[in-house]
Amino acid sequence: VRAGMWAGEAFQLCPDLVVMPYEFDSIMETAEQFYTSVLEITPYVQGISCDEVFADVTHLVQDDVSSWKALARKIRSDIWNRTGCVASIGVAKNRLLARLATKFAKPGPGCAKCGEAALSRAGEEREFRSCGDHPGVYLLEDAGNDGMSGVLAVPDIPDRQETTEALAALPARELPGVGPESEKQLQKTGVHTVGDLRGLSLAKLRGLFGEKQAQSLSRLCRGIDDRPWDPRPPRKSVGAQIAWGVRFEDVPALRRFVAELTEEALRRLTRHGSRGSSLTIKVWKARPDARPLGGVGSGDCDIISRSAQFAIDPGHSAAVKNTSAE
CATH class of the missing domain: 1.10.150.20 (5' to 3' exonuclease, C-terminal subdomain)
Structure with a gap:
């Protein structure tokens, strides 16, 4: 069982897995502090999730190792001081390699694994060095307290074959x-x-x-990532979703819930200052072979989606609610 695994897959591996409830207030507060830490360094930030971002720092670093090493140390230090969370950083010339490097840069003793091979950590060494197991992948290891354990770099390598070989086992x-x-x-x-x-x-x-x-x-798959960088892509949808602690004893209760969830989506649409052109409803339906867990999570479900095309005005919620109920 690992972080980021689908709940259904985790329960298959460990049927007696105990799932802890979310602490939404703490998550929101910590996420805001995390984003603040990064945005104070660079305005060029593209959010991925509540605890993961891409940050373009090209204008802040030079080609030499010491330049981005100092910046990585500052970012991790700022995040730690604000949130008490240990951050991992992947450094590369494109988003694909940076994100993969981050996954294998988890701080702490042991190894940062890349596919089946391991990137050996340096122990007492404190240097920027090539990893022999994976040509083209560089490991920055600091065994001391200067904040660099947990940073993995994939520098710009003229020989692209080296980079693609480093990815092959993933x-x-x-x-x-x-x-x-x-x-x-x-x-x-x-x-x-x-x-x-x-x-x-x-x-x-x-x-x-x-x-x-x-x-x-x-x-x-060849290590080439030339996707356009847009830290503020235009928003294409507004919605509300919940799949935690939702249980109904009768149809009227279900209808009330759908109406309230629709109202919340319309409030968000109003705050965004937009109108809609389509409505999509997603329903989590328990799979026939789903185990009766008895918890408040959704369990093993299939997601059923239905859409309707029509003009949506947040000021006229009745039509949207009626369509949702249907």
Whole structure:
């Protein structure tokens, strides 16, 4: 069982897993402090989740190691002082490599694992050095208290083959755009790792995923990430969702809940100063073989989605509520 794993998969591995309740107020406060720490360093920040961001610091560092080493130390120190949380940082010339480096830069003793091989930590050494197990992947290790354990760097390497070899052993699901369904499609063709994915022709990828995703995966599996950098992409949807502690004893209670959730979505739409053009309802339906856990989580579910196209004015909620109830 690991962080980021789907709850259903975790329960398959550990049926007696005890799930702790969320502390939403603490999460929100900590997330705000985390974002504040990064935004005070650079305004060029693209949020991924409540505890993960991309930050463009090109204008703040030079090509020498000491420059970004000092910046990484400051960012981690600021986050620790504000939140009490230990941050991991991945440094690279593109977002794909930076995000992968972050996953393998977890601080603490032992090894930062990259696929099946391990990036050995240096113990008493305090230097920027190449990792022999993975050409093109560099490990910055500091065994002291100066804040650098937990930083992994993938510098700009002229020989792209070195970088692609460093990625080869990683599971294909580590690439952006490879979710559970895409992973199943790839596994049917014998693809399990990034190296396997590189062996698929572009024509084969087009047949599986279409032109756009095929082009993207073909480049990503080779360490090429030229996706446009837009730290403030335009918002395309506004909604409200909850899948925790939702239980109903009768249909009227269900209808009241749907009406209240619709009202919340409309309030958010009003705050955003927008109108809508479509309404989507998602329902979590328990799978036939789902185990009766008796907890407040959703358990093993299939997500059913239905959409309706019509003009949505937050000031006229009746039509939206009626459509939601239907």
